Amino acid sequence: MCGIIGILGRTPVAPLLVDALKRLEYRGYDSAGIATLEDGHLDRLRAEGKLRNLDLKLAGSPRFGLAGIGHTRWATHGAPTERNAHPHATERLAVVHNGIIENFRELRLEMEAAGRTFSSDTDTEVIAHLVTVNLAAGMAPRDAVQAVLGRLTGAFSLAFLFEGEGDLLIGARRGSPLAIGWGDGEMFLGSDAIALGPFTDEITYLNDGDWVVLTRSSAEIYDEAGNPVSRPLTQLHGTTHVVDKGNHRHFMVKEVHEQPEVVGHTVAHYLDLVNGSAKVPAGIDFAAIDRLSITACGTAFYAGFVAKYWFERYARLPVDIDIASEFRYREQPLSKDGLSIVISQSGETADTLASLRYAKGEGQKIAAIVNVRESTIAREADFVLPTLAGPEIGVASTKAFTAQLSVLAATAVAAGKARGVLSGDEEHALVRALSEVPRLMHEALKLEDQIEALARDLAKVKHCLYLGRGTSYPIALEGALKLKEISYIHAEGYAAGELKHGPIALIDEDMPVVVIAPFDHIFEKTVSNMQEVAARGGRIILITDRKGAEAAAMDTMATIILPEMPASVTALVYTIPVQLLAYHTAVFMGTDVDQPRNLAKSVTVE
Known part of the structure; x- marks a missing residue:
């Protein structure tokens, strides 16, 4: 998760920019940079690696400008080198960017055909050139930026600094967070209150699709359609040193909304x-592996379950998937040519750690998918595959789950x-489909109002059933788990084809059945299960998606329609509505969403 800071100040801003970036180090990064206006002219300072490298450059060559932008970058397009570090600049402006621009190749070809020369491998640089072309055509900065925002496909947050404009910053967000x-x-712009806390205790969080024109005395905010909005x-209270909720009621829903950005950085x-x-x-060496073993607990186990479908389908690699608390005791014989993948958000889960040690004792190599690189599981594994989710405060895992799915x-x-x-x-x-997930998640989040209204009715029931086929089956399990753990409503997830083998006995007019069914090659089978539910x-x-809703052609309690997408990524995107459904149901029931009873974030004992 990259970090953004922008300052229109009264004193030299360069050291302030670097200090603010240090507060964003928790988000993860591999390069950093700042751009300031020195006597009205753009000046950049960038460095590969940690912020101390940028600090050393600044100490050797101080900057004195009163306006500037800064950025910590996780490499997405292009290697983590100085030339690919942000800010990216042209003769007219500098820009910093969080997110992924999906259509950057087409836009870059257009700019190159127009004679523009690129100096990096990033998707971000195309934004700088597009705005520059508009400025050269006579547009004012705000108009030049607005015209470009409508051409960008993907999820992003942006901050612009313009040559000769010492009292102007422009910011925009679609998917990734940004605050004033x-x-x-x-005036200041930042990725979150942690960056802004040292400068002010008054924050305005931009809504999705908003963009803002800042001067030292004003902030003009516009919505996606260009309409002025307020x-x-x-008011911040004690949030300058801790991860904060932003403008969200709970950490859980904040972390749900962070998923487009988290997944974007992880897949990249x-x-x-x-x-x-x-x-x-x-x-x-996957070519030398004859069998894969995946072990995890809780939500991480469901991530591994989805991955079983992916590895067997796309790599033709047989997969054994186990709950760690069972695996560690059943003495499974393991191939010495196999690979074990263990998954744990904290990297300290006791049963998963014991499973790792058992598999290692059997001669297997271990790959650990963790969110904490310094954890015990990470230290004892042969290979570490970090999820880059950043701190997850809510006990019910959300962004860590989709980050695990992204890695897998x-x-x-x-x-x-x-x-x-392949x-x-x-x-x-498949790579293209994964690169589109942040945008698709962003579209799914727009359905929150509909899901919240549905949750009001769901909060009145005592039991709920979740059904799915293929990779939607583990998502059904995860949806049921989320509802159980934060709303305390009894819920079960089943493979849809198992409906007639027992669960159908529970169906009556009081039993909601959540069916996760993208329109795919097994959709008709799921429709048959829905008809069995409706008949009772x-x-x-x-x-589902639009095609699925049309093909189902039946009355429902509610139909949530997601964008159409390749089958390879439905598990990632369809997770969003089941998370939101559980969250809003719990809110209506008045439970402690972030710290549900009897649960802990990291299970370090049996």
């Missing part, structure tokens, strides 16, 4: 988005290519 900080004769002022870490290829994790999906594609299962075209298509008076909540 209000000062006395100063957004509430939030494991994929080469410029060349449309998957990176094989260093040291892992990218790794499955890499395995398929390494094993000769052709180059197939690899490119069951109330169906259908989560």
